[in-house]
Amino acid sequence: MDIFEKAWDYAPQNQYLKSFYQLDENEDVFYAARELMDTILFKAYLFYTDTSKDMLLAELAFLEDHGTEERFLKYQYDLRTENLHGVKTRLLSLTGKEWAAEILGSNHALSNDFLNISPRIRGYFFYKGQNNKNVMLEHIASGK
Numbered sequence: 411m412d413i414f415e416k417a418w419d420y421a422p423q424n425q426y427l428k429s430f431y432q433l434d435e436n437e438d439v440f441y442a443a444r445e446l447m448d449t450i451l452f453k454a455y456l457f458y459t460d461t462s463k464d465m466l467l468a469e470l471a472f473l474e475d476h477g478t479e480e481r482f483l484k485y486q487y488d489l490r491t492e493n494l495h496g497v498k499t500r501l502l503s504l505t506g507k508e509w510a511a512e513i514l515g516s517n518h519a520l521s522n523d524f525l526n527i528s529p530r531i532r533g534y535f536f537y538k539g540q541n542n543k544n545v546m547l548e549h550i551a552s553g554k
Contacts, residue, residue, distance in 0.1 A: 435519040443524065447494050447506035450513065460500050465493060495530040 431454075433446055451461045472485050494506050504512070511524040531549050538546040548554070 431513050433514065433518075433520055437520060443510070443520070443527075444494060446510050448490070450509045451494065451497065451499070451506045452490070456501070457499055461493065461497055464497070465490065491530065495527070 430449060431446070433442060437443065451457055452465055453462070468489055469482070469486055472489075473482055476482065476485075496505070498505055499509070507524045507527045511521045514521050514524070531552065531554060534550045535547040536550055538548055540546060
């Protein structure tokens with residue numbers, strides 16, 4: 411940490427690399443935000459031996475036990491989604507949404523939006539309706 415702290419002011423910024431960890435301030439598609447969290451947790455070098463490795467080991471264990479590609483793709487999607495919203499990194503014990511907010515910075519328009527992403531709710535939902543932008547659902551068990 412002493413070396414890192416001393417070099418912080420002198421370290422060059424890599425704008426090309428930074429572009430992989432940024433979102434346009436007007437972005438309104440949830441899956442773009444989801445992709446940023448995915449990149450941070452499962453593709454970034456910083457977390458390769460942490461969240462990325464844990465994900466890979468879970469996927470390999472599932473393939474060894476069940477082996478079918480069709481079942482694996484659904485499992486992979488569910489596992490990745492669950493980890494995107496719930497797993498905390500060993501470094502600073504932050505979730506994907508917290509890392510995204512920190513990387514974007516407090517001045518970014520979407521920083522607070524990331525922090526306000528609600529926990530993922532699993533289960534059955536009642537369709538309430540939709541408009542041009544949103545689909546309204548109600549979680550049957552909780553009424554949310």
